[in-house]
Amino acid sequence: MKALLRWIAYSAIILLSLQIPLYAQDAPVVRYAQLRVDSGGVHSSVIAANAFKKPDVAADNTLSAADFDEESYLQKVASFDVYGKKHDARPIAKLLKADQVKAVTSDKKRSHKFYYHMANIFARLRMYPLAMKCYFKTLQVDDEHTAIHLTDSVAVDSSRISDSKPTFTQANLRNNTSVAGLLAINRTDEQMLDADSGNYNHPGKEIKSPPVQLANIIDPFDDGKKASAYALLIHISQPVSGKRRIFVKLSKVGHTFITLIKYNTDSTSVSRSFGFYPKKEHFLSATPLFPTTGSVFKNDEQHDWDETVGKFISERRFKRILKVIRQFDQKNYNLNKNNCTDFGLSLASTAGISILYTNGSWPLGRGNNPASAGQSVLEGKVLNMDSSCNLFICNDLAQ
Structure with missing residues (x-):
């Protein structure tokens, strides 16, 4: 009887030792994954790795309003900011449509990157008024307490100021609707870009x-x-x-x-x-x-x-x-x-x-x-x- 009980105990131990590693192969190696919602930080929630399901249809690469990825959009904009003599405004005109621009510029860091790239792109397209508008927008995401002379030169001739202290700060600039508001990218700019995009495709000649x-x-x-x-x-x-x-x-x-x-x-x-x-x-x-x-x-x-x-x-x-x-x-x-x-x-x-x-x-x-x-x-x-x-x-x- 004792021999039988001993055999049952040994068998149970052997079975348990075999089952544990088999179960480990089915379990996720990393139990939880962090969900990124923007470039500025990580969402506080975590989602179990086995909760994700493979989509039935492969996702396309178009930038639709639904399930919009701001980082992917920003990376696509950056891909157009390259050296070269052959530039085309048509892809840029498409990127400026819908509410994606509003979404990507809602974050200060992404907004700065977006307008920086757009300033370069429009300059290379010889669309200089738009280029400088976009450059102006990059100046509005700096520290509010950082004083700038650019606003001085917009509103008052800084060469006539007796001391070296600027008269405007970033906070004042944001409240200056006569400058900041009027230099915003507007619907007229988008329509002009869309209508004239064919004229800005410059050949190498x-x-x-x-x-x-x-x-x-x-x-x-x-x-x-x-x-x-x-x-x-x-x-x-x-x-x-x-x-x-x-x-x-x-x-x-x-x-x-x-x-x-x-x-x-x-x-x-x-x-x-x-x-x-x-x-x-x-x-x-x-x-x-x-x-x-x-x-x-x-x-x-x-x-x-x-x-x-x-x-x-x-x-x-x-x-x-x-x-x-x-x-x-x-x-x-x-x-x-x-x-x-x-x-x-x-x-x-x-x-x-x-x-x-x-x-x-x-x-x-x-x-x-x-x-x-x-x-x-x-x-x-x-x-x-x-x-x-x-x-x-x-x-x-x-x-």
């Missing part, structure tokens, strides 16, 4: 800039509408992207040009992109042998660029810039001391933007040039003379 009269640059800004803000951008196209190579076979020397923007209180805007060019009187005009010639402005709204620096400015600075443009209309072009880069740097300086180390030499001459100016921007050698930050800087180097 460079488009020649047509001549433009001074009046066609200056007069559109006098539209009789009240302005809410002004902005300036300087664009630089290097002879060789990302290098201080001043020329290629003396024929490719790069170009520097300017964009001016006026934002109106009715949510419209006026924008002009233009540059200072030599008027070719003969084959050797504006060359090291004959550096001086007549000048002409050209419409550069379709011109390629490698580096762009932008800034919001006061009305006073804007009017000074218009005065400088009129002065250049009366000047000859000179390869060494009054070329397209001199023109761009002069207007940028009037706006309070300083680009360092822009000078270089070439056979029989030297002076400011796109290669040096562009490379300085890439190397961070660019200053906001009103402040140490708050410049919009975007690159679009040829890949």
Whole structure:
């Protein structure tokens, strides 16, 4: 009898020892999984791993309003923020539809990333008013107690302030409906982007800039509408992207040009992109042998660029810039001391933007040039003379 009981006990122990590892194979290795709801943190709830069921139909990759994933949306936006000369607005127009933008911008960190990427994308699409609107939105997610000079330049000329203390803070900016509200991305912007998206698909072939009269640059800004803000951008196209190579076979020397923007209180805007060019009187005009010639402005709204620096400015600075443009209309072009880069740097300086180390030499001459100016921007050698930050800087180097 004792032997029988002993055999039953041994058998039970053996069976139990076999069942425990078999059960372990059926149980989840990680019992609970955290559910992420946004990029800013982790949801406090946990869900059992075996509660998830495989969907009957594989999920597609479209960004629908239902089951919207803000991080996936943001990653898709970021995928369009890349260097290159071939850009298309149509995918961006689709991303701006529905309520997904509102969802992704409800969080400060995601909002900052979203508008940062959109500012770069719109700049590369040559949609500069939209680019600067998006850049403006990135300034509203910083610390409320951080004072900024950009708002000073929108509302008051900071160069006229006797001390170095700014007059506006981030908190004031958010309450300033004459600026922040009117620079918001609105339905008109989305409709314009959707309607004109086909016009912004730029091929690799460079488009020649047509001549433009001074009046066609200056007069559109006098539209009789009240302005809410002004902005300036300087664009630089290097002879060789990302290098201080001043020329290629003396024929490719790069170009520097300017964009001016006026934002109106009715949510419209006026924008002009233009540059200072030599008027070719003969084959050797504006060359090291004959550096001086007549000048002409050209419409550069379709011109390629490698580096762009932008800034919001006061009305006073804007009017000074218009005065400088009129002065250049009366000047000859000179390869060494009054070329397209001199023109761009002069207007940028009037706006309070300083680009360092822009000078270089070439056979029989030297002076400011796109290669040096562009490379300085890439190397961070660019200053906001009103402040140490708050410049919009975007690159679009040829890949």
